[in-house]
Amino acid sequence: MAAKEGKSNKLSFQLKTPKGTRDWMGTDMILREQIFSAITEVFKRHGGTQLDTPVFELKEILAGKYGEDSRLIYDLADQGGEDCALRYDLTVPFARWLAMNTTVQHIKRFHIAKVYRRDQPAVAKGRMREFYQCDFDIAGTYDAMIPDAEVLRIVVEVFEALKMRDYITIKLNHRKILDGLFAACGVPEDKIRSISSAVDKLDKLPWDQVKLEMEEKGLESEVADKVGEYVKLSGGREILETIKADELLSANEHIQKGIADMELLFNYLEAYEVLDKVSFDLSLARGLDYYTGLIYEVVTPLSTPEGFAQSQDKKKSKSNKSDDPNVGVGSIAAGGRYDDLVNMFAKKRQIPCVGISFGVDRIFTIMKQRNEREAEEGNSTVRPSEVDVFVMAFGGKGFNGLLAERMSVANQLWNAGIKTEFAPSVKPRLPQQFKLAEAGKVPLAVILGEDELAAGKVKLKELGLPEGHPEKEGYLVSRDDLVEEIKKKLNKTALPLR
């Protein structure tokens, strides 16, 4: 092999990760893991079980599911055998799995994994070609709106766990109400999807421009204005009353069904104590065609152009990192009900689904900004590793480094499950050992000296104590009591675990 070749040849290519991908390491990785573990805990609290599917699927599985975005799919090269492509999302693989596993009648599944889109990357906003999705979906025939309400409850719990509850709003709408509204206003049926996608832009564009797009798509000005009046509606439960009181809308059958769903939903959201977080927004349309009922999108101030621009201005330099100043990070979670997708794979199988996908890279971007602000204010708690104890040795003239003794003490602590390191040198100097411990923000040191060891004792010292603290210099502990003493200290001082 090429170990020798490598030495003689110069590299003829750039040393980097592919476009739109990145390595995760250090505090970024720790923050990402914290997000995953908070989300996973919530998913499990609701009976979620984990599914893992291959990173690539047969090409035919993905074909015809993503509309014009299909051009963004990564194909594998033809090396003989099957045609495969990297997954574009986690929903289609889940539907494929449901179609294959015909004995599954109901399931709450979650899936946290990378997906792939050959899109234009925008790193500052957390938009990458390889990025993570965290999906939770409930499949199966249940009584109306019970799973839908639980998914929304889960959304609130997740952002509560991420300490973002106060900063999010869940925009809600219902496909049946939206489509009924278009029909009632006189939008021809074959134009409903395209007009719907124009309406979906109302969070980014002013009404004039949206109306222009509608007219370009062949809608009469009057009809557009009528639509415009209705889709401005947003608020809480009272919107249902407004719709019911409107003769035009309340006569539409689709809308009647949608209203029945929404009334149940509001009851359930009340029992779940999350009514304060939702906004019934008739302009919410969502891009994907496969939604059949409730749809939702989670936004924060950073989701909008203004909020994002502000947050970027606050960063002293690097403000040009934002590639497109007209768009915020976008929604940070989104989903809805899709009752017909599994049926596309298995003719005889009809299994209704409702779910949510968290955009963790966007959530990561927001939380990282918050952490950086807190770090500037001196409140940072992120440690580069989780090591709790650093075992050191010191001695005078003729000091042999006590390597075997450091190993033996580390061994004792590892046996007790305590995260421990020591300097990997035969004879390290004491300042060097303190430096290593400090670099890792390790909270505790166990210091070995020959005399103390001979008496069966070691010194336990909490690092980073202020001058004058009574335990600043540490204290002697018998080796037999060391594990217990360390565990007590790790509990008592409530040291940040990461």
Add this chain to the structure above:
Amino acid sequence: MAAKEGKSNKLSFQLKTPKGTRDWMGTDMILREQIFSAITEVFKRHGGTQLDTPVFELKEILAGKYGEDSRLIYDLADQGGEDCALRYDLTVPFARWLAMNTTVQHIKRFHIAKVYRRDQPAVAKGRMREFYQCDFDIAGTYDAMIPDAEVLRIVVEVFEALKMRDYITIKLNHRKILDGLFAACGVPEDKIRSISSAVDKLDKLPWDQVKLEMEEKGLESEVADKVGEYVKLSGGREILETIKADELLSANEHIQKGIADMELLFNYLEAYEVLDKVSFDLSLARGLDYYTGLIYEVVTPLSTPEGFAQSQDKKKSKSNKSDDPNVGVGSIAAGGRYDDLVNMFAKKRQIPCVGISFGVDRIFTIMKQRNEREAEEGNSTVRPSEVDVFVMAFGGKGFNGLLAERMSVANQLWNAGIKTEFAPSVKPRLPQQFKLAEAGKVPLAVILGEDELAAGKVKLKELGLPEGHPEKEGYLVSRDDLVEEIKKKLNKTALPLR
């Protein structure tokens, strides 16, 4: 989009995952997660920090690293832009990362992720085209053999955590000793790598066949026999004495360096209390060329053809699942020291590394067999989900299902972080609710009745208690005390958490 198309068209392709890949779900997934979390805990205990790299790399990064196995690499299709390929292992991406991040002088990194090889799959043995590796590597210049010993300590801790410590052996060898041995026996330098790979087969083939291969590769019969004498040596520390006492070997400079390393290693392994798990085995060679020092491989009885065949015979049916009866599952972890790999990417960067890769799919296969045996013996503890409480309702004539009340109690428990579910129906029958709880092996039920609720109470019932148990029928608890009572019960009864 194609929701309507899907209904009218028949699927023209097979509904499946690509060859050599699989979905993970249910108890398989739970077992795999248990393995990951046990391994992760050990890695973190030793100060490991996690690295995540993209699933694909620039093709040039992988080129020239895997010898003839390069043909197994999955390429991405050329869709404009860079040439990329799926990663083949986690070691080369780590070396690429080290080469790029020049400020990193020392690191303990771990990485748990999927890798891809277009190999012939053998599902029964856990050999797939998409499979997981769990890698731990220590990079940086340290005093000799200190990190090497810690890696071996980690190996033992991992298998201890997986309750497999008693069933593993770590075979050790040293490239310098092996190469020195070949040279001392008269193997020409240009034949050392190919003879080495013949010797590596001694765990699968009898000596006669290995000797034949050597002769076919151009080695004289006498030289082969001499090699054969030495590589039969295996045992503990005493092998070092045997080598030192051998005039031919002890004169070789490479061997002298290797012996110095091994003596240090045995000292350190003693301090780490893992000497009993290692076997110094002069026939161990390892395939990859980039190793420069210590090499090792972890085997169990199932690693050998005999052990594997036996375990397959014990399974009543399905014995044909094994594709190649001549090979066991192979080693379940392997690694070694590779001091020159990073240098292949960055001429000026020389950063020595030593590491281990756990073959989790093989470990999974072994543990799953064990779990199935235990399940037959009635000791199974794997639960299909982690839900701890099922909230139910019952009532007589005119019973309205108490849905809002069930939601409200579930809400109370979710707020307290307790994993809770309830039947997603407006009016579920009581037997149906018990059936759902039983299907999920949920340990506790909270049962709501109208009268009890009016008095502020609910019934708490431990499921699966034997007839005649004093708490078989459950007991009433005030709603205010419910959370505390459940937490006490979940702790006290030491219910299996999964």
